Amino acid sequence: MSGALHIGDDNQWVTLGSAPRLGFGTQGFTIEMWVRLDELKSNSIHLLGSTNFTYPDSFNLLIGSDGKPWVGHESNYLNARKPVTAGHWFHLAYRYDGSGDGPNGGQLLINGVIDVSSNFEMKGQVKADLFLGPGPLALGSVSGGFDITELRFWPGPRSDGKIREQMFSRWDSRDRGIAAYWPLDSENRFESPMQSGVVVPSTEFGFIEDDSVPVDLDRDAVTQGLLKGESSVTLDENRDLIGLDIFTAEVWVFGDQKPDELYNSPVLSQHGAPTGWELRAAAGMAEFLITINGEHLTVGWSADPTPGWFHVAGVYDKSQIRLVINGIVVSRLSVTGELAHYERPVTVGRNRNWPARAFQGALAEARIWKTARTDAQIWSQLFTRAGGNEPGLVAVLPLDDWPTGSVRDLVSETSHPVDNPLASVRRAPPLEAIADADPETNEPTETEQLENLRTERIELLRRVERAEILLGEMDELEELAEKGRQAQSEVQELRTQVAELQNAQPDEITSPDRELEPGETTLQSLINQTRAQIEAARVAVNQGGGVYRLRDVTMDLRVIPAAGGETVIIPDRKELVDLSGGELSHLRLDFSSTDIGQAEPVLVKVPDVSGYTQVLARRKLSEVGLLTEVMLEALSEDRKSQARRVVDQLPQAGTDVSPQSTVTIFVGRLATSST
The missing domain is CATH 3.30.10.20 (Trypsin Inhibitor V; Chain A)
Structure with a gap:
C-alpha cells in the first residue's frame, strides 16, 4: 500500500529547515516532488518555500489560480507554460544550475519534461527556513489543499534524464548525493532519513493510503513487457484500426538504447511508402509521423538519453499533429490535407513494410483511440490501465501476457500471436491496475456521451463526403470513357483515310508524251493528292475538340519507277506479294505543318x-x-x-x-x- 501526506488548509505546514541544510548552494540545487491538487483556487496554492516574497534570499514554489506552476527565486519569477490538472498526480521539479548562463539558469520540469527555462542569476544564496505547505507567514495570501509524496532535495542540478529515470521509484541509498529526503508515504516515514529531527509539524496531518500514487516501492520488482528485437505483434483481427481519419496512439516505453536513426525504432506502426503513420521512441527521444499528400510530416522530442520509463502519445485531428510526453505537449505542427492511409493492420514494435526496423526495449499499455484526445484526457489516464470499454477506444494491449505466446486486445477481446516469446524486464511501469468493471460506474457521463455523439457525427459526415467524392469520380470516369470511345472512332476514321490514300488512284492521269498505265501517276500529282488528304485529316482532328493535333507527316512508299522517271506505279497489296525487292524503289515524302499550311493557333x-x-x-x-x-x-x-x-x-x-x-x-x- 502506497500513501501520501495531505495538507488541507492554510493553517497546516511543516518546517523543513534552512535552505543551506537542504542543498541550496552556489553550485545550484534540485527539488523534486509528486503532487495532486484537491482543486484550483482563486489564489495560489503554496507547495514549498520561505513564504516571504520580498526578501533577497526568498524562494517559493506555487501553483497559480490558472493551474500553472511558478517559482519565485530571489525576486525572479519563472512561470510554467503548461497547466496541471487538479485531481491527478504530477511530478514537479525545479533545478538551478548556479551559473545563470544561457537558457538553463533555472528550469521547471513537469512529469520529467522541461516546460520552461530562464537565465536569471542568483545573486546570493537562499538561507531562509523553508516550509512545506502555506507556512506560518502566509497570512491568507496563499492556500493549501494538496497531497504530496516523495520530496527530494539535491545539491546541484540533476539532469532531466536522471529525473525521469528515478521519478517513478522510491529513493534508496543507491541514489547517492541526496541532501534531504522525505518519502511522506506513511506516518512512520515522516522524518527525513538524511536530516532527522528537522521536521516540526505545526498541527496534526492526515496521511492517506492511495494505490494510485505512481511510485513503485520496489524498483527491482520483475515485470513483463514486450522486448523488441525479439518479438512483435500484428493486430490482424482488429479491422477498426484501418482507415482512421482522426486518432490517438499512446504507449509506455522503456528505451534502453539510442538507435542510429529514430525510424529504426517504431513502437506503434501503420506505415508504408508513402502512406500511413508511425509512433517511434527510444531512450530519451520520440517522434510521431503522418503522411499527407504523399509527404511525411513529423514532430519530435529529444532529451537526455538515460534509460527509463516514459509515456509517449501521438495525436492527429486533421488540422494538427501533436507529440505528448508524460502528458506534456512537447511538439505540434499545423497540417492541411488528407491522411494517406496504409491499408494494413497496426504492428506493435516493428514496421510491417520494413521488418528490419524494430524497437529495442520494453513496452506497456499500448492504446489506440478513434478520437483526438485532449491533453487533459491523456493526463487523466496516464497512470491507470484501461479496461477496454472506454468511449472511443478501439484497441488496448496491456502487454502483461508474459510468458504466453500471444497478446490480448481488451477491446476486440481477441489474442494476437507474437512472432517471438515475450520476455520479462525489471522496473515495472508506473501503472495502477484497473479494478473489475462495474456496469453502473462505467456508464459514460453526459459530457462523454455528447463527445461520443460529436465524434460519431463527424465520422458520418466524413463517410458522406467520401461517398460524394466517389460518385463524382465515377461520373468523371464515365465522361473519360465516352471521350475514349470518340477518340477511338476518330482514330479508326483516320486509319481508313490513310488506307484510301495508300490505294488511291488518280481520277485523271495525263502525261504530255503518252497515256499513263493503270496505277501509274506523276510525282507531282501524288504529292498534291497526299497534301490534300493530310489537310482534311488535320481539320477533322481539330474540329473534334480533343487534345490531340496532327503535326508533321512522313510517308514511306514502295513504288515501281516508270520509264523516264517522271511517273511511278503504286502496286496494290496483291502485286506487292508477287514483286521481288529488286523491282521496288523506296519513296519517302515529308510534309511539315508549314508545307501544308497551318491554320490559326489551336485554343x-x-x-x-x-x-x-x-x-x-x-x-x-x-x-x-x-x-x-x-x-x-x-x-x-x-x-x-x-x-x-x-x-x-x-x-x-x-x-x-x-x-x-x-x-x-x-x-x-x-x-x-x-x-
Whole structure:
C-alpha cells in the first residue's frame, strides 16, 4: 500500500529547515516532488518555500489560480507554460544550475519534461527556513489543499534524464548525493532519513493510503513487457484500426538504447511508402509521423538519453499533429490535407513494410483511440490501465501476457500471436491496475456521451463526403470513357483515310508524251493528292475538340519507277506479294505543318471546376491539356461547406487559352488558430 501526506488548509505546514541544510548552494540545487491538487483556487496554492516574497534570499514554489506552476527565486519569477490538472498526480521539479548562463539558469520540469527555462542569476544564496505547505507567514495570501509524496532535495542540478529515470521509484541509498529526503508515504516515514529531527509539524496531518500514487516501492520488482528485437505483434483481427481519419496512439516505453536513426525504432506502426503513420521512441527521444499528400510530416522530442520509463502519445485531428510526453505537449505542427492511409493492420514494435526496423526495449499499455484526445484526457489516464470499454477506444494491449505466446486486445477481446516469446524486464511501469468493471460506474457521463455523439457525427459526415467524392469520380470516369470511345472512332476514321490514300488512284492521269498505265501517276500529282488528304485529316482532328493535333507527316512508299522517271506505279497489296525487292524503289515524302499550311493557333476552353475537390479539379484540367496551380483561400464559418473545394479559378471558365497554360484554382480552407 502506497500513501501520501495531505495538507488541507492554510493553517497546516511543516518546517523543513534552512535552505543551506537542504542543498541550496552556489553550485545550484534540485527539488523534486509528486503532487495532486484537491482543486484550483482563486489564489495560489503554496507547495514549498520561505513564504516571504520580498526578501533577497526568498524562494517559493506555487501553483497559480490558472493551474500553472511558478517559482519565485530571489525576486525572479519563472512561470510554467503548461497547466496541471487538479485531481491527478504530477511530478514537479525545479533545478538551478548556479551559473545563470544561457537558457538553463533555472528550469521547471513537469512529469520529467522541461516546460520552461530562464537565465536569471542568483545573486546570493537562499538561507531562509523553508516550509512545506502555506507556512506560518502566509497570512491568507496563499492556500493549501494538496497531497504530496516523495520530496527530494539535491545539491546541484540533476539532469532531466536522471529525473525521469528515478521519478517513478522510491529513493534508496543507491541514489547517492541526496541532501534531504522525505518519502511522506506513511506516518512512520515522516522524518527525513538524511536530516532527522528537522521536521516540526505545526498541527496534526492526515496521511492517506492511495494505490494510485505512481511510485513503485520496489524498483527491482520483475515485470513483463514486450522486448523488441525479439518479438512483435500484428493486430490482424482488429479491422477498426484501418482507415482512421482522426486518432490517438499512446504507449509506455522503456528505451534502453539510442538507435542510429529514430525510424529504426517504431513502437506503434501503420506505415508504408508513402502512406500511413508511425509512433517511434527510444531512450530519451520520440517522434510521431503522418503522411499527407504523399509527404511525411513529423514532430519530435529529444532529451537526455538515460534509460527509463516514459509515456509517449501521438495525436492527429486533421488540422494538427501533436507529440505528448508524460502528458506534456512537447511538439505540434499545423497540417492541411488528407491522411494517406496504409491499408494494413497496426504492428506493435516493428514496421510491417520494413521488418528490419524494430524497437529495442520494453513496452506497456499500448492504446489506440478513434478520437483526438485532449491533453487533459491523456493526463487523466496516464497512470491507470484501461479496461477496454472506454468511449472511443478501439484497441488496448496491456502487454502483461508474459510468458504466453500471444497478446490480448481488451477491446476486440481477441489474442494476437507474437512472432517471438515475450520476455520479462525489471522496473515495472508506473501503472495502477484497473479494478473489475462495474456496469453502473462505467456508464459514460453526459459530457462523454455528447463527445461520443460529436465524434460519431463527424465520422458520418466524413463517410458522406467520401461517398460524394466517389460518385463524382465515377461520373468523371464515365465522361473519360465516352471521350475514349470518340477518340477511338476518330482514330479508326483516320486509319481508313490513310488506307484510301495508300490505294488511291488518280481520277485523271495525263502525261504530255503518252497515256499513263493503270496505277501509274506523276510525282507531282501524288504529292498534291497526299497534301490534300493530310489537310482534311488535320481539320477533322481539330474540329473534334480533343487534345490531340496532327503535326508533321512522313510517308514511306514502295513504288515501281516508270520509264523516264517522271511517273511511278503504286502496286496494290496483291502485286506487292508477287514483286521481288529488286523491282521496288523506296519513296519517302515529308510534309511539315508549314508545307501544308497551318491554320490559326489551336485554343482550349477552360472548363468550370467550381465545387470540385483539388484532386478532381487537377484531373479535369489535365484532360484538356492545362496545368494547375493551387492557392488556399481562408473561409469564414458561414462558408464552411466550401472547405476543401474549389471556390474560384483564374482564368474563368469558358476562356480560350493555349494548350499547356496554367489555371490557378483557389481551394477553401477554414480559418483556424493554433498555438
